Amino acid sequence: MASWFQKYSDRWHNDPYPFYAYLLEHEPLYYIQERGFWVASRYEDVNFILKDPLFVREYRNAVPQQHLQELPQPQSERNPLGKLLDNWMLFRDPPVHTRLRSLVSHAFTPRTMDRLKPKIRAIAEQLAAWMAEQPQPDLIASFAFPLPVIVIAEMLGVPPEDRELFKDWSHTFARVLEGTDGSPEFAQQAGKAAEQIADYFRRLIAARKSAPREDMISDLIAAQEQADALTDQELIATCVLLLVAGHETTVNLIGNSVLTLLNHPEQHARLLEKPELAASAVEEVLRYESPVQMTSRLASADCEIGGRTIRQGQSVNVMLGAANRDPAKFERPDRFDIGRSPNRHLAFASGPHFCLGAPLARMEGELAMAALLERFPQMRLADEKPNWRPNILFRGLGSMAVKL
Structure with missing residues (x-):
């Protein structure tokens, strides 16, 4: 089982769902001794771990203070990658996470989404028109x-x-988040x-700052007058996170x-027949x-789940892709049904x-x-x-040749 989490292989990743089915039936909470972490696949357990404040993102919040004092001091101040990741709300706990999230959340309100909708529709239609002109269209490169x-x-x-x-930067950070390539070449x-994207x-x-416009960066700069506003480094890191997270997953x-x-x-x-x-x-x-197929949390105290004890400081990989195929939560989970209701999946995680x-x-x-179906029904x-x-970590296609 540990090999599945070490590196990509066609055998496992072209179709991971039989493996997920095995986990759900036989090992819904499994400790991988050689890797030193737990794997949670059952919907109920995954949802609990994501929501319970006992499970955290930062190692310093998961282990006793004396253990932290024994560790070498982080070198992130001299490391451009570390400076970015340390300031991503994705990897922070309250109160820092709460502050960062609240400062950015205004960009994703229903009112903002309503304002963006016509623009996004126009972009989708323009890209579909461009794709129609290509002799051998690749839906990923030309549209997604x-x-x-x-x-x-x-x-x-x-x-x-x-x-x-942003293309190469986005793919590089996707590999950073996956965390399976520890080679010196990739680290470089x-x-x-x-360094490039921060610059x-x-x-x-x-x-x-010298010439504000109607955009998110200008809004965040304007908010820097607040007592709890983003620092310059947090602002840079947040821009990078929004780019990577907002792009990689939507593609x-x-x-x-x-x-x-x-x-x-x-x-x-x-x-x-029913575009609605x-x-x-x-x-x-x-x-x-x-x-996104998985994420992770750290136990800040011993916790018993399903008769097994996750010890303080241990990491848990929560398998979103497996939880979303859990037969205890979804009727006929391996059936694709565009009218499925209810559909309380965990694709966007849950909790804070x-x-x-x-x-x-x-x-x-x-x-x-909608744009693709309307223009290319065949x-x-x-x-x-x-x-x-x-x-x-991410499940997506590198290319997809289509006939229109």
Whole structure:
């Protein structure tokens, strides 16, 4: 079992669901001795771990103070990558997480989403028109990848000519989050990417300080007068997090939506007949092919779950992709049903770290699906075998050739 969590392999990752079914039936809470962490796959346990304040993100909050004093001091102040990750709300606990999240949350309110909707619809339609002109269209490169880049770049205030810079940066940080490549070569690559993207946003923030615009960076700068406002380093790190998290997962959502629909022609036909099911279809894709397959937490005290004791300081990998196929929660979980209701999946996690950008991702997925179905009702796959990207944390396609 430990090998599944060490590196990508076609055997496990082209179709992880039989493995998840095994975990759910035989080892819903399993300790991997050689890796030193737990694996939780059952919906009830995953949801509990994500919501219970006993489970935290920061190691310093999970172990006794005397243990921390025995550890070497972190070198993040001299490490560009460490400086970014240390200031990502994704990896922080309250009260820092609460402060960071509250300062950014205004960008994802229902009013903001309503204002963005026409713009996102127009972007999706423009990309679909561009894809129609290509002799051998790749849905990922031509549509799924650029759409969220354009959206989050416009929200942040990134100039159009700079969007292409984010492609390699985004993929590099996705591999950083996965955490399975410990090679010196990748460490150097990740450090360089962190330095480059931090420098980029540092210059953009400086420009907005001298000439504010109607964008998220200008709004966050304006809020710096508050007592609990973002520091400059937190502001840079938050911009990077919004870019990476907002882009990587939405690319996967759009690609997984099209792939799953085309692999289920009866559901594809159903959606064409009833386009009002688009929002429900997005929720079912999120459950059925979750763009993020897992996350992790640390136990800050001993905790018993299902008759097993997770000790203080131990890490737990919570398998979102497995929990979303749990037969104890979902009837016929391996069946793709765009009308499924209720559908309380955990694709966006739950608890205090529930995905802040979930409303935006849902809207992008729905509008993308609508634009593609309307323009290309006869779309089909050009390749039989999906080209899954080699990443065990994110589930998404590297390319997807289609016939329009």
